[in-house]
Amino acid sequence: MVRSEDRFEYAFFDLETTKPTQPGQECIILEFGAILVCPSTLVELDAYSTLVRPADLSSIAPLPMRSNGINRDTVASSPTFQDIADEVYDILHGRIWAGHNILGFDCALIQKAFAHIGRPAPKPKGTIDSLALLEQRFGRRAGNMKMDTLANYFGLGRQEHRSLADVRLNLEVLKNCATVLFLESSLPDMGPLSNEMQEELNQLDSAVGFLEPDQVFIPSIDASLVPLYRGSQRIKLLHDLKLCCRHMKLRFGINMKSDFFDYYGRPKLNIIADASPNLCKVLDACDDIASKLSVDSGSKSEWKPVVIRQYDYPAVRLHIPASGDIRIYATEIYKKEPSGTEQRLVFTKLDSSELSTLFKQGSFMDAFFSLDPYDYQQNASIRLVAKKLVIHSN
Template identity: 25%
Template sequence: MLYAVVDIETTGGHASANGITEVAINIHDGNEITESYTTLINPGRAIPAYITALTGIDEEMLADAPAFEDVALQIYQLLHGKVFVAHNVNFDYSFLKHHLALAGYDLQCRKLCTVRMSRKIFPGKVSYSLGKLCNALQIPLQNRHRAAGDADATSILFNLLLEHDLEGTIPEMLKKTSKEQVLPPNLDKAAIIRLPNQPGVYYFKDSKGKIVYVGKAKDLKKRVTSHFTGNKPNRQRQDFLRTIH
């Protein structure tokens, strides 16, 4: 089985409204990286100042970079048939799926989220952000918030997860029927399993325990799960998935 460990940098947080500025892909065979690819991308739009402050990527750096459609085929060929691995995988996957679709390529990959895997295999950490998780596990992280640096650190993290997965967490998450494929990375699968197929009221909380959504349903499990299904990378859904804990 081959994995594509991916990190991207973007002009903002929503796939349908923002562009990609950098892509890094490490092909991993389950033991080591066998191939690496990275490229800057000219998104054809202004780079917000806060993005430049975060990543160091500015418009001058991207002036001579290829447009996404110029590298879309190469990116698609690297990802096609691989398991797509990323930290907060739905973010990276939604961007690449959306922009590949605009270029005429239909990306369909099984996904693994290193946030969700880490919560199961390395429980009890104070934070599961990439930077803090790397500090806790003594993973070198260079060029933070640049695609290649983050992809390399995520690849090392993925190695550790494979080595320490003594309970078969990763194979379970890879099952096509696994509902963990669509759950927000910070939501425990057990919370969904415990829901009854009965009428009731439900709510979602953010990381601080604040209630951010209240709903009612005739079938609690079916209705709650429906919030996380669907492939359209719209802004509201992406915000929702990132917020829920």
């Protein structure tokens, strides 16, 4: 692999790992593959790949369960991650990292792998996650946006699920998507059709970066203490976890009798919705990590679980914040028609009675929200802050 001092290349990389068979089990790296790509020409300049022998060979499932051919025998004589750590570090450190779903999976595994051998992990100059990028720019016209689906869409063949082949396929998929978008941008204005496509893109822009609960790699969830002010600290969940939950059932709408107000005298608004089992798994994992960190930090506050389990079905509270110091909602609120069309609702003031007519008990919505740990006035928990809510029409 070429050593480059200015490190201008994109480092496309991919990992093949073991598949966890039970809760709490970590993925273990079995193969690392990377290519260095010129950002000006997208020409591959160099490549590197190797199988990786885990400390425990029994963590690898038997051959019939692995379609890519990686098994105990094929990795038995391969180097360990510690053996290849220098090469991996040199490939990745100081370069722009690129890959498909690397922010949700591969980046965290690289960090953990270096931590396990007691070495500092490489740091990127920037990251390009093609999953998030294509969801934003290309939309879901190709389907579920998995690499094998995208490859099939463009007639590029099957995904091999081998690291080096997959990163090269990733690059070809990006080239095809970019070509389609470039050609579309050269077309004349197509009136209503063009407007409809732009509206769809706007809706995708506001939802990009959000993961559905089953897309979250739970072992990668972590938290740390970060400075707040005057020497104090706050808990921050790593990887800026943002979630998307579709078709959530509203259990309780806006509380019209709320006595809670913010610094500017605006009512604190929230709704309560049922939480799916997958969402509960993610939030419980976040809860467990953040609450332990809260105790370790010396906080005396009472930790309140984010999942509410006092009803016959687990539920969560979604907060609808106001925007800065003005009296409008920071949350984007849409109404979804039976046809599937989403229309953004425009509000000129904070009006809880107006919202209560929209968020009715028993109705359904799509929720996009962030996770915000807090410790305030002897109470600590994780606040779910609604970024976008899509109310389904009856």
